[in-house]
Amino acid sequence: MAELILPDNRDLYLADLEQMFERRYELFFERLGWCPDAVGVTRGYDKDAFDQDSTVYIIERMPGARDIVGFARLNPTTGPHMMRARFAHYCDYCSAPPIANDLWELSRLGYFTPRFGGDRSIWKEVRARMLTAITEYCLQVGIRRLEYVVRENVYTAIQREAWGAQPLGGRHAESLSEPAYVAGISGMTRNGLTQVRSLLHDPEETVLMYYGPVSSIQLRAAA
Secondary structure: OEEEEOOOOHHHHHHHHHHHHHHHHHHHHHHOOOOHHHHOOEOOEOOOOOOOOOOEEEEEEOOOOOOEEEEEEEEEOOOOOHHHHHOHHHOOOOOOOOOOOOEEEEEEEEEOHHHHOOOHHHHHHHHHHHHHHHHHHHHHHOOOEEEEEEEHHHHHHHHHHOOOOEEOOOOEOOOOOOOOEEEEEEEOOHHHHHHHHOOOOOOOOOOEEOOOOOOOOOOOOOO
8 A cells, every 4th residue: 555654644654764865866867867966965865955854755665675666756846846846947837946835846756667677567556556656645635736857658547547747848858868858747537546546456455555644634534
């Protein structure tokens, strides 16, 4: 099951967050080739200015184990976030990145594939659980849209297989040898939840769990 990490229960996840930051670094910086100096992270440890006290995380563990193999970061666009601070120039189709109370930024969405041993079925299930958990959380708390900057192939997958998507700008690559990235926005809807749930091995199972004290954000069934 995917687990929700809020400010309320973060103390229960300190070791898990440390592992997440380490695995994010290995995935994004070592495997995908991001430059740590460009975003201000310590080598071997991906925690930047947008990992804030108010940040919401969703994690997924390896089936039958405790180690983290899926992760995502959510920040409100009304506060500090990457799109406005670092990727405003990706939003060619609008005068500035949009901001709204019901619009949040999704970033650092990733799957730690080295742990899957080449088993693509595990990757598919982890991805489906993460997308479902993100959608359920958004519906639970009134987040109506998510914005993000992702590789072009990931944007296409979101558009075709998950929530649907609209571009905020065109393709952007730092050089001819670099992959292209796209800034996009997706609505969080019941239809979108049905779509990502259809990717699960069992579309009826409970996916998103919250462990910890009673939160100021009350969780309720989203299905």
